[in-house]
Amino acid sequence: MIYRRKTYKINPEKLDTFNHFFHTYLYPNQLNYGATLVGRWVNETKDEIVAIWEYTDMEHYEAIEKQIRNSELHKQAQETRKAIGELYIESKQDFLSSTAPPPASYHDPKHIMSVSGYITNQAGEVLLVRNYHRADTLEMPGGQVEVGETLEEAIHREILEETGAIVRLVGITGIYQNVTRGVTCVVFRGEYQSGELRTAESETSEVYFTELTKENIDQLITREQFKTRTLDAMDANYLPYEAFKVRPYELLSRSDVKKEYS
Incomplete structure (x- = not known):
């Protein structure tokens, strides 16, 4: 070696x-x-x-x-x-030296947690982005959860970074696991509140609200894994969500089914 x-x-x-x-x-x-x-x-x-x-x-x-x-x-x-x-x-x-033992062993994280958001405006249009690295499809904005972040903090940050939008969250509409990549994605539904839409350097090449329906989704979102979670968010069945700390226990936030939260 x-x-x-x-x-x-x-x-x-x-x-x-x-x-x-x-x-x-x-x-x-x-x-x-x-x-x-x-x-x-x-x-x-x-x-x-x-x-x-x-x-x-x-x-x-x-x-x-x-x-x-x-x-x-x-x-x-x-x-x-x-x-x-x-x-x-x-x-x-x-x-x-090939005889020198490696200082430590490294293991790829078993799972990566990510978030994305189905965000609508007052006209009912949906916020979509085109990522530089997935230029073949549009998708909901989102990204990886950073160490120490709650899921809510992560989705607010990612949407703001990628699109410039400030949003109000309504609930979680689904959880999706990419077994090949070891990535689990939690999808939120929310509403646009403020902020001027803009692209993010080296991340998003397009950012805009558009009418999105079951009839036209194939023309906009071409990857099946993104399409499925978007369709689920259209007809949302909300899931409970809770963020907390331990030693000592501290409840940071909780959302019950169909209960709105910011």
């Missing part, structure tokens, strides 16, 4: 952007072609990130790098980097 250590110097303000880029492009592409991520660490000042990868030998590493450079995901990563601008200040890599 050989171990490749990749070190990135970054602007601390770009940490979240870099993490998103790493987990969206760098990590899955290496994994797809047979590399193993031993570990990834961020220093206390959040200006340096170190990732250690494991390969069978140098020939294995070189073969993986060649496949990655020719991959569609790598092309998408390059386009995203152009849109984002400076992702890191500098990077370097070296190879550790």
